[in-house]
Amino acid sequence: MSDRFRVVIVGGGVAGMAIATRLGNSLGRSGKLDITLVDKGFSHVWKPMLHCFAAGTARNENDRITFISHAAAHGFRFCYGEIAGIDRAAKRLKLAPLEEEDHEVLLDERYLDYDVLIFAIGSRANDFGTPGVVENCIFLDNIVEANNFNERFRHAVIQAYGRGSPLDIAIVGGGATGVQLAAELHKALDIGSLYNFTPVTPEMRVTLLEAGPRILPAFPKNVSAAAQKQLEALKIKVLTSTMVSGADEHGFMLKDGTRVDAQFRVWAAGVKAPDVTRQMDGLECGRGGQFLVRPNLQTTLDDSIFAVGDCAFISDSPLAPTAQVARQQAHHLARYLPGFIFNKKPVPAFKFRNRGAIVALGDYNGWGAFADGKTFGGGFMHGLSARLGHMALYRQHQFELYGPFRGMIACFTDWLDGFVRPPVRMD
Numbered sequence: 001m002s003d004r005f006r007v008v009i010v011g012g013g014v015a016g017m018a019i020a021t022r023l024g025n026s027l028g029r030s031g032k033l034d035i036t037l038v039d040k041g042f043s044h045v046w047k048p049m050l051h052c053f054a055a056g057t058a059r060n061e062n063d064r065i066t067f068i069s070h071a072a073a074h075g076f077r078f079c080y081g082e083i084a085g086i087d088r089a090a091k092r093l094k095l096a097p098l099e100e101e102d103h104e105v106l107l108d109e110r111y112l113d114y115d116v117l118i119f120a121i122g123s124r125a126n127d128f129g130t131p132g133v134v135e136n137c138i139f140l141d142n143i144v145e146a147n148n149f150n151e152r153f154r155h156a157v158i159q160a161y162g163r164g165s166p167l168d169i170a171i172v173g174g175g176a177t178g179v180q181l182a183a184e185l186h187k188a189l190d191i192g193s194l195y196n197f198t199p200v201t202p203e204m205r206v207t208l209l210e211a212g213p214r215i216l217p218a219f220p221k222n223v224s225a226a227a228q229k230q231l232e233a234l235k236i237k238v239l240t241s242t243m244v245s246g247a248d249e250h251g252f253m254l255k256d257g258t259r260v261d262a263q264f265r266v267w268a269a270g271v272k273a274p275d276v277t278r279q280m281d282g283l284e285c286g287r288g289g290q291f292l293v294r295p296n297l298q299t300t301l302d303d304s305i306f307a308v309g310d311c312a313f314i315s316d317s318p319l320a321p322t323a324q325v326a327r328q329q330a331h332h333l334a335r336y337l338p339g340f341i342f343n344k345k346p347v348p349a350f351k352f353r354n355r356g357a358i359v360a361l362g363d364y365n366g367w368g369a370f371a372d373g374k375t376f377g378g379g380f381m382h383g384l385s386a387r388l389g390h391m392a393l394y395r396q397h398q399f400e401l402y403g404p405f406r407g408m409i410a411c412f413t414d415w416l417d418g419f420v421r422p423p424v425r426m427d
Helices: 014-028 045-057 067-073 144-165 176-194 219-235 275-279 323-343 382-401 404-420
Strands: 005-010 033-039 077-080 083-087 090-093 103-109 110-113 116-119 167-173 204-209 238-239 243-246 251-254 259-261 266-267 289-291 302-307 312-314 357-361 365-369 375-377
Touching: 005 014, 005 312, 005 323, 014 033, 014 067, 014 323, 014 382, 033 067, 045 144, 045 176, 045 382, 067 077, 083 110, 083 275, 116 323, 144 167, 144 176, 144 266, 167 176, 167 251, 167 259, 176 204, 176 357, 219 238, 219 357, 219 365, 266 357, 357 382, 382 404
Parallel strands: 005 033, 005 116, 033 077, 116 302, 167 204, 167 266, 204 238, 289 312
Antiparallel strands: 083 090, 090 110, 243 251, 251 259, 357 365, 365 375
């Protein structure tokens, strides 16, 4: 057993990877901290790109960071597994048994001891208990679901082309994920038609359903209106103020008694914390299952446990579950945690600095909104600036994890790859 101070981070998303990398670089390499990152997958992807992986307009093998190799290069350890519970008195974390698809047990329950525990387990779509959604809809909460969607989508395109019938896709949720997915699916078939591959773009019928009065409710109204106009120009049907009452194998039932039938049914509405948050030895959770935390990101009942990102809820000043919030909280905790560990200094309150937001509709258009409500984007050149800004956020994330030199190599490799491979996944 290590005699060093043990920091265990659960979740390798935007926040978890940032904390592990920063602490590993500064204190893990030198042996001052024993840092372990736990995740139920083997690689990290930037979650705001999942809709691109699902549509096939980005190849995730180029954009994944393998936890094992990244941990070795940055002074921390990786542990593959899914958290099943904690014992706060013993400061011990329990990992669920590892099973094959046929339920053969590869590893029994395992345990990790910690001195500080950080939850960064993100969120998933919220079905709000709507009947039939879990059984009949596709979710895009992780890379496995995005890859499964892409495979099914490509097969469905081929079938639709062979039958000469349209491909109907319905997406519930008019936030950034749903809106951007609709545009990326259109882009995928646009690019495919350039290769004389099943040119069925006019035969793909996409319907976007939003319960609220407008899509992109987190953006100013002018951006919502412009984005809807752009989607409709792409022949994407946008239905606002439309409540879904249920789902079956053929489509969605609406509260007004009508239906929207579709072979592909995607649920991208709302977010909630993973169900496992309510199994953490009595830690307080909010209505959405998020851990209740103080302004300094410590959980309300245990000073040695922190939560960041989508799985954390600050009651005094609730924040949107975005990558921007997760990133800033991760940087805050990585900065002040060493003082808390070594000098018993309290972690100061987290202060969010709103840098605005960007939404990109494939290569068709894009918009940005600053914190003061001013917007930019729309049209070819301004839309290009917003789309480039969206890509710049991803490159910034790469540079923070890889470092300047390897980050430049990653950018250069992606650029070269564009000359060799088609811009949409076809295999």
